[in-house]
Amino acid sequence: MEDEGLMCEMQSMGKAGETHVSAVLVVEDDHVSGYLLKALLERSPLPVSTVEIVERLDEAIGALAKTAYDLALLDLNLPDSRGADTVTAVVNTCPDLAIVVVTGEYDEDQAVNMLALGAQDYLVKGQYSTNALIRTIRYALARKQAEWAARAACR
Numbered sequence: 001m002e003d004e005g006l007m008c009e010m011q012s013m014g015k016a017g018e019t020h021v022s023a024v025l026v027v028e029d030d031h032v033s034g035y036l037l038k039a040l041l042e043r044s045p046l047p048v049s050t051v052e053i054v055e056r057l058d059e060a061i062g063a064l065a066k067t068a069y070d071l072a073l074l075d076l077n078l079p080d081s082r083g084a085d086t087v088t089a090v091v092n093t094c095p096d097l098a099i100v101v102v103t104g105e106y107d108e109d110q111a112v113n114m115l116a117l118g119a120q121d122y123l124v125k126g127q128y129s130t131n132a133l134i135r136t137i138r139y140a141l142a143r144k145q146a147e148w149a150a151r152a153a154c155r
């Protein structure tokens with residue numbers, strides 16, 4: 001299991017202000033939503049080379065063990081996990097991964113809770129534009145990079 005953690009290192013560590021996102025994991029059990037996110041990412045100006053879609057938390061955990069992703073777009077309600085448990089499991093598996101929750105319903109308390117658990121941002125399906133998704137991804141990666149830098153400075 002220790003070797004699996006090695007894949008969780010962020011690839012997106014670049015110069016300050018530079019967004020590098022080459023690998024994205026979309027964790028979404030709704031086929032339409034998953035493929036829409038994939039299509040948006042592939043047509044975006046972000047340098048994304050790999051977008052993998054999985055439908056279950058256990059598949060996400062397996063994918064994180066094999067591939068170094070920069071970002072996860074994470075649905076909260078999956079066939080094998082719900083709500084906070086979903087975010088907690090991904091954070092515990094790969095603490096250095098930038099996570100954007102993309103869920104079907106907005107609940108401000110839930111959004112704040114997801115951020116407290118380790119997600120960098122929270123989007124509601126159908127309520128964001130392509131530009132908002134790209135901006136959210138850039139900000140999520142920047143927040144994760146700042147977190148890394150702060151941890152490194154404290155060592």
